Amino acid sequence: MGRKLIPEFILRSIEDPLCTIVYVSFVSFIVFPIAYTIGTALFTGVGNNSLADNLQLINKSTFLLLAKSCSIAFFIALLSTLLGGALGFLLYKTNTFFSGFFKIALLIPLFISPYILAVAWKDLFYLCFGNTDPLFSHLGVILVLTTIFTPLSMLIIGSALSNINAQLEEAGLLMTGYRSVIFKITLPLIKPALLTSLVLVFIFSISEFSVPVFFGIKVFTTEIFTQFSAFYNHSLAILQSVLLIFLCLFLLLSERKLITDAPFLSVSGKGMRTKLFSIKCWQGLSGLMLFGWFFISVLLPFLVLFIQSFQGGTVKFIQAFELLKPTFSNSIGLALSGALITVFIGFIAAYSAEIKNRKSIIWLLLFVFAIPSTIFGICLIKFYNQPLLDFIYSEYAIILIGYTGKFSFISAKLIGNAIKQIPNSLDEAAQLTGIGHYRRIQTILIPLIMPALFAAFVINFIFCLGELGTTIMLYPPGTEIMPIKVFTIMANAPQSLTSSMTLIVFSVTLLIITALYPIFKHYSYVNH
């Protein structure tokens, strides 16, 4: 009786204090600053200008630039989805050679900062043709970003392919041949994943900052960065940001069900039997295709980076190491903290969404995730750059807020998918024996999703370590952070020094992944 007198959301907040604390913190530290910046720009104008004055700043050239950026992003999304779809099919739906190796090896570009690959491709062109001009064009941006985002498409489409119940295809095979089954049953079933891949890669591409700026290509994100940091034209930068945020949100909302429910980034498909199509005599050819893509997207760029960096001799290598040395502890410490915070928030959000059916926090995470990095950085600067909040703005805390906003959605997705795979009956059985709520989380849920928690930690650690778009806007003066150091030196340093630095960054990332991998292996279903 008494419960009805108190609104439902207050009761739920009391029941889940931890979820409420996380919810309120995320809104206060991240969502509110974004809403404040956008709201101020839209309703009251920026600086001394009114909204009407500001709107005049958005002219034909702004829309032309947006259209150009959209076209580039669309090409990248289309190419990545086509290539990722083909690779995903070969790896996840056929009995091709060495599929286990390629499933991991082809993901490498996804975990390397885009600008490292941009340097590698520049070196490759220099070494092969003695001329890097063709890369300093739209083609260069499309080429490099396609190699980076193809693994993401492969992962999304591959996950969807391995989530198709084998019996759906087998039922088709009893009636018709392989080709019909693939085109009429398998492909229609993964249509949502294909769309998800298109939309996500489009958003990532249009938000990308480091590769276009490296190749000197003017796109919307670089224009916003220039207006904000070089011309101090904050009004135009914010209005342009609002335009891009609306575009990304529009796309996300059009595909919202597909993206929030898509099984991408799932750690395991345990319990699901996948139908593998036998390709017999084509096995050699498919292995060759997979190796070809591995050679182009992974082996070749890094081989060239390696050769290039040693052309300057050990002196350049030592110089690069000395330059980067002061950044190691800061960068690794920040990335570890960022990964821990994002996994914690991701777990709370996933738990609320999957167990308590409170999806709103996932929506908030998705909203922030969809905002391009540079724009997210601008929003945080505009809000936190005031005397009262200086204890956050001039400290590493601002970078951690940036990481939390950018990457919590990824861990929430990974952990949410793992929670979905656990039958309710496991928790219910514990409930019937009288085990309390938090104890059940501790003893049943967390051990079962440990692989996903760990995978989320590793992935976010890598992303935090290489993050550039937001960090370049936010890093406090006088601090040393690895990607910023490389990026700022890149412009004027000799080729061999840049290559050496990128190789060191890559080696550090690889070293940490290798160190963490045995722990991940240990937790992978040993407790199941």
Place this chain on the structure above:
Amino acid sequence: MSIIKLSNITHSYGDKRVLQQLSLNIEANQLTCLLGGSGSGKTTILRLIAGLEIPQSGGITIANEQVTENRQIIIPPHQRNLGFIFQDLALWPHFTVYKNIAFGLTERKEQKVKESVYKMLDFFRLQEYAEKYPHQLSGGQQQLVAISRSLVLKPKILLMDEPLANLDVKLKRKTLDHIKNLKQNFDLTIVYVTHDHKEAFAIADNIVVLNEGKIQETGDVQQIKNSDNEFVKYFIEY
């Protein structure tokens, strides 16, 4: 007369041997139940007959035609003229009821697809659900769609893998009656997999009792009930 013959079939999943030198004849126009507990190999037999698995040794003939021999599929699944009802029914979620049933016919470029599908819908009283999607149907209706989907292709053999596993008792009884009538109405040989001996006793002409990949007993209902085999006695007691 035997319509399906399995000779010396051995099959494993990884290190786990599921069937060991198993030979079995299934009579035409009979309803044969493969009865056994979990891991006894009954579903594997069904999948081998359908061609969804290739045996590691031994051969299979269907209607006197060799369909599998020496780890080779000689006749692919869709040319074996059989239907398969999966345990979870495997209805294609992106197709309507009509399209689920029509798919095989259109793929085989058969004539009068619509007529055949509606004949089937009419038989199972599913006309009003033709444009619905599988998730919009009840469990029993989904069951009938799965059966219609197989029967519309006029198979000689119908393989059923624990088709009643997800139904309530009342619906089970009703569907069992349907299955019993299928044999006469469609001139079928039915191979029916179950772990429930009561279900087997209710519908089978012949029963094959399996344990750990080996046949323990074969015979009609009375023969199984009177079997001296210790495992059979134990299995049907509970």
